[in-house]
């Protein structure tokens with residue numbers, strides 16, 4: 001008695017005897033089979049399986065850019081979005097360059113003519129940003145940038161002159177011998193604050209201070225013409241006699257005005273009648289003694305107030321002398 005194949009609904013026309021059924025069933029082209037790649041596609045018939053395997057979304061697939069192996073679905077979607085060797089276009093509007101994805105970031109940062117970059121003078125205050133293709137035209141505008149550069153230089157000069165507070169210390173020996181003979185003693189000239197400053201000490205005093213006071217002669221000389229320093233000197237020179245016992249109670253006088261001599265306009269000098277002899281020579285009192293072993297220590301602080309005013313910035317310097325002990 002002949003029987004029909006149970007896959008008749010799929011199109012199988014097989015009819016035969018029951019003894020041959022098992023053999024047919026194992027080869028029937030209309031039998032439903034599942035994909036060996038486990039792709040979950042339904043209703044695959046045995047005679048369409050080969051066709052399916054050529055299109056199966058889970059079939060093995062090799063990336064044409066980097067040769068990575070994966071499933072067709074993964075390689076052509078997720079992987080292709082990130083494949084470093086895939087050639088892609090620069091995303092900057094206007095740029096048509098195509099290159100391997102791994103080169104794009106470098107290209108945008110350093111080469112792409114359409115990247116927006118800051119003007120190379122941004123460190124001196126130019127805030128302009130333009131596409132790389134346009135920035136060199138802007139950077140070539142000297143006028144705008146020179147005024148920024150000038151402002152920067154002026155600020156630096158101001159900062160430098162604010163730092164021109166300089167101190168030097170020297171000692172005078174043989175105080176009594178100098179005083180007795182009314183001789184002066186000249187400290188080697190020392191370049192300070194850009195100015196030459198000479199200090200002469202008259203232990204027995206000068207002019208009306210003779211026999212009463214120790215006098216100091218402060219001599220400031222004009223700096224070279226090329227210097228930005230102002231002449232006449234504007235600033236303060238402070239002379240101290242140092243307490244040799246400990247670091248306090250130093251005796252201090254400041255001179256804030258220096259007028260060039262009419263006969264030698266390159267020199268501005270002032271006398272200071274600094275301290276009376278009895279105070280200099282007093283023995284140690286309250287931890288304070290200036291003269292020790294016939295020696296005095298002097299400290300000179302030069303505070304320059306300004307550079308040439310027409311090159312100065314609008315903000316003014318604080319020229320107040322700092323208080324020291």
Ligand SMILES: [Zn+2]
Nearest residue numbers: 005007012028
């Ligand atoms: Zn069949």
Ligand SMILES: [Zn+2]
Nearest residue numbers: 035037039056
């Ligand atoms: Zn499949």
Ligand SMILES: [Zn+2]
Nearest residue numbers: 063065066083
């Ligand atoms: Zn790839």
Ligand SMILES: [Zn+2]
Nearest residue numbers: 090092095112
């Ligand atoms: Zn580009």
Ligand SMILES: [Zn+2]
Nearest residue numbers: 119121126128
């Ligand atoms: Zn600029």
